Amino acid sequence: MADVTVVGQGIFLRGSIRGEGDVEIRGRIEGDIEVGGEVTIADGALVKADVTARRIVVRGAVAGNLTGEDGVRLEQGARVVGDLRGATIGVAEGALVRGTVQTGNAPAERGRARTAAARETKPAARAAEPRKPVPAPAAAAKGNGLPRRPAAIAQEERTGPPPPVVPALKKGARAALRKRSR
Amino acid sequence: MANTVIAQGITIEGELTSEEDVVIQGTLRGKLVSKDTVNVESGAIVEADIAASSLSVGGHITGNVTASDRVDLMPGGRLIGDVKASRLTIADGASFKGNVDMDV
Numbered sequence: 109m110a111d112v113t114v115v116g117q118g119i120f121l122r123g124s125i126r127g128e129g130d131v132e133i134r135g136r137i138e139g140d141i142e143v144g145g146e147v148t149i150a151d152g153a154l155v156k157a158d159v160t161a162r163r164i165v166v167r168g169a170v171a172g173n174l175t176g177e178d179g180v181r182l183e184q185g186a187r188v189v190g191d192l193r194g195a196t197i198g199v200a201e202g203a204l205v206r207g208t209v210q211t212g213n214a215p216a217e218r219g220r221a222r223t224a225a226a227r228e229t230k231p232a233a234r235a236a237e238p239r240k241p242v243p244a245p246a247a248a249a250k251g252n253g254l255p256r257r258p259a260a261i262a263q264e265e266r267t268g269p270p271p272p273v274v275p276a277l278k279k280g281a282r283a284a285l286r287k288r289s290r
Numbered sequence: 291m292a293n294t295v296i297a298q299g300i301t302i303e304g305e306l307t308s309e310e311d312v313v314i315q316g317t318l319r320g321k322l323v324s325k326d327t328v329n330v331e332s333g334a335i336v337e338a339d340i341a342a343s344s345l346s347v348g349g350h351i352t353g354n355v356t357a358s359d360r361v362d363l364m365p366g367g368r369l370i371g372d373v374k375a376s377r378l379t380i381a382d383g384a385s386f387k388g389n390v391d392m393d394v
Contacts, residue, residue, distance in 0.1 A: 113300045116293035116310050123304010123320055129297050139304055 117152065131161075133168070147176075151185055164194070166203075173207070298333060312342075314349065332366055345375075347384070354388075 112130045115121060119135030130145040136154045141147060147161040153168030164176040166186040174180050176194035184202035191208040199205060293310040296302055300316040308324040314334040321339050322328065328342040334349030344359040347367035355361060357375040365383035374391040 111295055111297040111315065113297040113316070114293065114295045116308070118309030118325075119294050119312075120307040121302065121304055123302060123306070125300060125302050127300040127316065129299040129316075131300065135294075143300065 115153075149186075158190075296334075330367070332364075339371075 112132055113125070115125075115131070115133045115135045115137060117134045119137075121135070121137045122139055124140040124142070125131060125137070126140075126142045128144040130147070131141065131143050132148045132150060133141075133153045133155060134150045138156045141155070141157050141159040141161070143161050145161065146163040146165065147159055149155055149159075149164070149166045149168045149170055151167040155168065155170045156172060157170075158172045158175070159170070160175045162176065163178045164174050164180045165183065166174070166181070166188060167183045168185070169187040171189045173191045174188065174193070176197075178194065179196040179198070180192050180194040181198040182188060182192075182200060182203035182205060184200050186200075186203040186205075188204065189206045191210070192205065193210045195212065197209055197211050199209075294308060294312045296312070296314045296316045296318060298315045301319070302317070303319045305321045306312070306318070306323070308322070308326065310324075311327040311329065312322065312324050313329045313331060314336060315331045317335045317337075319337045322336075322341070324340075324342040326343055328340055328345045330336055330345070330347050330349045330351055332348040336349065336351040337353060338351075339353045339355070340351070341356045343357065344361070345355055345357045346362045346364060347369050348364040350368045352370045354371045355369065355373050355375070357373075359375070360377035360379070361373050361375040363369055363378075363380040363384035363386055365381045367381070368385040370387045372389045372391065373386075374393070376392060378390060378392060380386055
């Protein structure tokens with residue numbers, strides 16, 4: 109079989125890596141990684157990419173979602189901002205994660221189904237019980253010309269605990285809402 | 291062992307910037323800039339402009355090639371594109387189509 113693909117320390121790639129085989133990353137990558145084998149993100153690597161592979165081992169820094177069909181393992185020193193999905197997920201002491209972690213088989217499909225279900229149930233629930241007018245309508249009225257989605261989400265947040273899976277608010281969206289309602 | 295290897299079966303698309311030597315056995319599309327040696331081995335497919343200190347071509351390259359030092363076309367290598375280098379060798383059995391600029 110072919111050698112391991114190595115992206116060395118002195119490398120900066122803006123683009124995608126795809127195909128069959130193992131990949132080891134020690135350099136910087138911005139883009140996408142989608143391979144059939146094992147992806148190792150070494151200590152000192154900086155990856156701004158969604159990574160999809162059979163197995164993923166992280167010792168470096170990643171900003172992006174990690175999907176490992178067989179598993180995802182974060183070793184000591186790993187720093188991940190993004191969602192983890194895989195049949196098994198291991199996080200070692202000293203690894204940092206910020207994001208959703210989801211284990212189980214067929215992770216991608218289940219994730220998609222859950223998000224879809226959450227999206228479907230949310231508007232129904234809102235319609236079923238008209239709540240007492242919270243400050244949200246005022247905000248909604250003010251923000252009439254603006255896209256409706258952020259206002260709807262704000263209402264959700266104010267009236268109860270957040271639903272299990274929510275599309276992440278854009279950076280600064282919450283601050284913008286607060287400013288608007290003032 | 292070389293620091294950076296693009297193995298067979300792997301396709302990289304985009305812009306690759308390197309400060310070390312690069313060995314390509316798989317597929318590369320886009321652009322490659324290296325401060326060191328680039329080695330395109332037999333079986334590799336490169337559709338990219340390459341700038342390197344020196345380049346050895348055993349696989350197939352489509353794109354313009356610039357080397358500050360040298361370009362070597364090995365037997366079985368194929369290069370379609372212009373070459374700009376101070377030294378160029380073309381081995382028996384290599385194919386080449388393009389212009390050569392050796393800044394004389």
